[in-house]
């Protein structure tokens with residue numbers, strides 16, 4: 001019992017964020033609320049129509065496959081997958097089967113307490129189905145979703161816990177957002193997870209149970225956790241696991257039988273005669289999106305900067321954050337030539353102050369809000385003890401609220417406008433210039449200008465002139 005290890009594989013369906021559907025020019029709009037608005041004879045499966053492949057969908061799918069370090073099939077084929085269900089008007093779905101777009105990739109999941117390489121078995125393109133809306137005595141069909149481009153990603157069954165499943169799903173979604181090929185929004189139904197779960201000894205797989213159609217990562221984690229417990233419980237009672245498809249009830253936190261599967265379904269796949277082979281040509285390669293994956297970035301930040309785990313995770317939440325970190329780091333390091341000090345300054349002020357203020361004022365970090373070089377310059381002033389940490393924070397807040405440029409704020413703050421500081425300097429000037437003071441008191445107004453000049457000399461011109469004049473007049477009364 002105790003030596004049974006959960007083996008979990010995932011199938012992920014992702015709607016790509018193209019402008020139009022996979023085989024027709026209808027709008028791909030997951031936010032459309034009016035049913036059957038974005039439809040045409042192709043995506044409603046009318047006889048005699050011909051599908052035309054959407055190149056953007058291919059470019060997005062290819063970009064994802066490359067980021068997952070997959071082997072690309074320069075030539076892949078579309079196939080018809082047959083089944084009968086009201087959401088499928090043609091009675092078949094155009095998918096890829098024996099010759100998918102890509103095979104054999106990997107994701108490296110990095111968490112504080114584990115690191116796990118998860119192999120990806122395959123990635124292929126297919127069309128989404130329509131959606132059924134069920135009422136008490138009848139159902140309605142909305143074809144807006146029918147024909148939206150999907151990629152299906154299948155992992156090897158080598159995730160071993162609900163935590164690993166959650167972490168994998170989070171990182172995959174993060175990658176998709178880095179690539180900007182889809183919002184991967186659970187709320188808009190753009191991503192759906194399926195988990196197959198079995199318990200087995202060592203490398204062995206047990207009888208597998210599939211849990212279908214889960215949108216949110218949290219629900220996926222809970223479903224997997226619940227199903228592992230259910231199977232453990234059955235095995236400990238000496239009962240058999242039945243191979244079946246189960247649903248997950250989020251509210252009751254249970255999985256329930258949907259349909260028993262004594263044998264694999266026969267979809268009677270056959271090659272799609274209306275579409276030519278999909279060839280990955282130079283144009284697709286050139287148009288693809290290439291990014292450093294979140295996990296490669298994490299490894300690199302760890303290696304190059306020796307940052308702690310929390311900081312690395314925070315900085316890789318979006319590509320601009322880590323870019324901002326690295327840009328400001330290299331700029332500040334040019335001035336300080338001190339690696340550890342530079343790191344300490346950037347990490348402290350960026351994470352504790354800058355990011356805190358941005359979230360407080362609900363502003364997204366961008367170069368328009370604050371350029372990394374400006375940030376570095378601000379911190380260098382602090383490093384040189386020209387300004388206090390309080391001033392750094394004030395400057396950040398002002399620039400985030402759009403109340404001034406960092407450069408001006410620094411200048412402003414460098415100016416001595418502290419009355420106490422000025423008073424001390426003025427007292428010195430008065431002591432050192434008794435004769436001039438006497439002249440002034442005797443009515444020689446010009447002497448005042450001379451004394452102000454002396455204050456300016458002492459402060460290298462940083463004394464606030466207006467305030468200096470006021471304090472000086474007061475002091476001479």
Ligand SMILES: [Zn+2]
Pocket residue numbers: 021024025026038039040041042043044147
């Ligand atoms: Zn259409």
